[in-house]
Amino acid sequence: MPGKAPLPYEYLPEVPSFTVTSDDVTEGEQLSNRHVFNDWGFSGENLSPHLAWSSYPPETRSFAVTCFDPDAPTGSGFWHWVLFDLPVEITQLPVGAGAEDLDVGVQARNDYGVKAFGGAAPPPGDPHRYVFAVHALDVESLGLDSGTSPAVVGFNVTAHTLARAVIAPVYGH
Template sequence: MKTIFVLITCLFVSAAAFCQTFTLKSNDLGGQFTNEFVAGNFGCNGSNQSPQLSWVDAPDGTQSFAITMYDPDALTGSGFWHWVIVDIPTTVHELKKGAGDIKSNIAPVGSLQSINDTGYPGYQGPCPGEGEAAHHYLITVYALKTAKLGTTSSSTAALTGFLLGKQVLAKASLMVYCKR
């Protein structure tokens, strides 16, 4: 009887170890963006700082990470990419607040920030139009099966998204809202 109990316990513990969920978290974000993370242009007067992000339980075989921030509600017909950072080493499991400012050198060594839909690399905070319904912003971390995605600082978000789709092992997201 003891042998059966130990066997069942080991199977349960082993299964639990394999069932960890790849998860994205932020110490800075709740359900809505605060002014600290809102754009400081396009009619908004926020501080335009990228939020702190951290992730756990990446799948085996992960060779790098990438982060994107996308607004599907932007009145462009194709949404709006606010942030694209790729080639984050597997030894890194957090982006510090402000890492999206390429001049700050806070982003992990070896990572690459390509252009957002304003045409500049780095983070562009949310700035939905006045009177519009709240926009939802999808922040996603990708666990990738390649160490280098093969993009450059001038690669478009659409191209980067296409390449991410080809290399993704797992992804985890946060949804944050903003309204003016």
């Protein structure tokens, strides 16, 4: 039986880290029902968690925030959230910031097909990891729009990443 899928950043160029914290999620701990999908047989609240970050490089010009499940049985993982072009003045997001009507930054369509955060919804079995990453970028804007695929956003984020902070809670049922 194969092991866990690699984390999404293990094969990308190494970059410095900075601090990301949350009032809602903890590294390696089970997500609460607040951050679980509300469809496909799940009855979660589908809210993005609170995230705050600090000690990022002084040359940072914007941020991107992503959530990726490398354990999804798709062969390519599953993008739960793709938010970019966050102004450098924003250093935290409250619970529920990933709603479709977010008025800062740009949200690309996730793998649920919506331009918003989509909560955990793994099939029965081993818990999945939900990799929340904050990327400190060297540009104010990636020059992309909300119709851009997560893979293309990821390509551009990687090209402009100065540093990255990650917190990876889990969810299983």
